[in-house]
Amino acid sequence: MFFKIYSFGCKVNQYESEFIKQIMCADGHEYTDCDDKAEIFIVNSCSVTAVSDSKCRKLLRKLRRVNPESIILLCGCMSQAFPRKYDNFNMCNIVIGNTTRSRVPEYIRQYLNTKENIIDIMDHDRKNESFEPCSVSNFSERTRAFVKIEDGCDRFCSYCVIPYARGRVRSKPLDELKSEVSLLAKNGYEEIVLVGINLSKYGTDIGLTLSDAVECVAEEEGINRIRLGSLEPELLDDVTISRLAACDKFCPQFHLSLQSGCTETLKRMNRRYTNSEYAEIVARIRRNFDNSSITTDVMVGFPGETEEEFKESLDFVTGIGFAKVHVFPYSRRSGTVADKMPDQIDNSVKEQRAKIMSDSCETKRLEFMESQVGLVCEVLFERPDSNGFYEGYSKNYTPVSVDTKGVDISGKSFNVLITGFDKERCFGVISED
Incomplete structure (x- = not known):
């Protein structure tokens, strides 16, 4: 089945979403970025602020309204922190927290077999809980x-x-x-x-x-x-x-x-x-x-x-x-x-x-x-922007753009002389030194 993941919040959530994506693919599902194509939606929630909660709930309502026949799974910090809110949560078919994400494919199979909604939010074990074994082998479109x-x-x-x-x-x-x-x-x-x-x-x-x-x-x-x-x-x-x-x-x-x-x-x-x-x-x-x-x-x-x-x-x-x-x-x-x-x-x-x-x-x-202007910085380049300039980041994470005249430098590092900046980034030229 085709599935799509929406990930809210921090870098940890992004990592965990990538982990879920890879175990879903290993279970025979296929990832898509297209809402119209997706049959399963996985929403990895954030609860660091009330605004984060609101954004997540708004998305869930939209997904259920636009895709009434889809399977929607909610996981992450919002459901884990406030489990009682989801006892009768009709926007989702499956609601879990932060402790069982490695079982996402299993929950999907269970729902497909029974067509019964699943709520399984387990408390953290503050005395004996260990680090969840999880790893990723790649990240989509990232250097x-x-x-x-x-x-x-x-x-x-x-x-x-x-x-x-x-x-x-x-x-x-x-x-x-x-x-x-x-x-x-x-x-x-x-x-x-x-x-x-x-x-x-x-x-x-x-x-x-x-x-x-x-x-x-x-x-x-x-x-x-x-x-x-x-x-x-x-x-x-x-x-x-x-x-x-x-x-x-x-x-x-x-x-x-x-x-x-x-x-x-x-x-x-x-x-x-x-x-x-x-x-x-x-x-x-x-x-x-x-x-x-x-x-x-x-x-x-x-x-x-x-x-x-x-x-x-x-x-x-x-x-x-x-x-x-x-x-x-x-x-x-x-x-x-x-x-x-x-x-x-x-x-x-x-x-x-x-x-x-x-x-x-x-x-x-x-x-x-x-x-940063006047400095020579090592920049790892990622991709061209809409104007054909290649964008990357220096070691101190300053965004830098360079006009390469069409030469593909994706994934490569070069020393760059910073010559100027605007509100979004610095500009430079590849240094010959």
């Missing part, structure tokens, strides 16, 4: 491959449902990582992005560290670039940064989750650092890596955020000079501590603060792009 090496989160930030959706921290063993990366290298991938729900905690359950995982991947001859997904900043100590800096294949791009630049707000969020500690981590990175890029997420309108706290956060974020910032308003999540906090902020105030923060961050983003 880089995501590899999930960690799942779960033990932080319990006051606004977040993800620990309930993902369970405790658990890590992929190095032998499994090595086998997966070796296969990806054989299939032509030279860039690996290690991802996880709380990636910085990789290995704490099996006596390893994140640096061990990076060094394991670096041993694979066919892999030339290694990146990391989103990181919790306080876990980047001197030893970790030194080991990463010693790895020639490591790309100096760090997404360090901030959430707020105000220490008092961070306390209410149950984050585990102050703004000054965060600033020192950024300084430590910049001392150890030339031309690094640091990106982050910033929430505005958290309960109790006064004008003074917002101003402190704005000044801090502006002062750091991030290469890129994802700004978003706080959204209430039932079951979290923050949902019951006093002094909830009006939506109009959240929107106003989000615009102010976004405008400031956009100015800094363009300043970062400008700082």
Whole structure:
């Protein structure tokens, strides 16, 4: 049967969707990007914000309305975090959570045999749950491959449902990582992005560290670039940064989750650092890596955020000079501590603060792009754009476009002299040096 996957949310979800795609194909199904052709729809949900939930439910309603005879399977964080919402959920034929995705083909077969709806959302076992064996051999239309090496989160930030959706921290063993990366290298991938729900905690359950995982991947001859997904900043100590800096294949791009630049707000969020500690981590990175890029997420309108706290956060974020910032308003999540906090902020105030923060961050983003002009950077090219320019990324993940006069350089790396930029990317010429 033909199937299509819709994947919401983070890089981990994208990896897991690719895993589901490959086990479905191995079971005899055929993937399609065409809604009209698909007989099975798999929706891998995200629940990091209320907006994420809303987008997913909107898609499910549309799929059921437009494709009334199709099989719809819902999985992921939304169903896992809020299972009671789906006891009588008539938009889907099959509803599972995050613990049984490897059984998706089995659920499909069961439904085809019985025509009875399936709801099977299993709780996480916080004492004995281990890392789910899963691997991928390729990624559709990508020069880089995501590899999930960690799942779960033990932080319990006051606004977040993800620990309930993902369970405790658990890590992929190095032998499994090595086998997966070796296969990806054989299939032509030279860039690996290690991802996880709380990636910085990789290995704490099996006596390893994140640096061990990076060094394991670096041993694979066919892999030339290694990146990391989103990181919790306080876990980047001197030893970790030194080991990463010693790895020639490591790309100096760090997404360090901030959430707020105000220490008092961070306390209410149950984050585990102050703004000054965060600033020192950024300084430590910049001392150890030339031309690094640091990106982050910033929430505005958290309960109790006064004008003074917002101003402190704005000044801090502006002062750091991030290469890129994802700004978003706080959204209430039932079951979290923050949902019951006093002094909830009006939506109009959240929107106003989000615009102010976004405008400031956009100015800094363009300043970062400008700082790349005149530098020679190694760029791994992916594909041509609509104008025939080839697009790729430097090691610090700056988007770069080059006019190759029609020469195909997909999947190849070149040193590029950056000569200019616009709002979206830098431009350059392939360097002869």
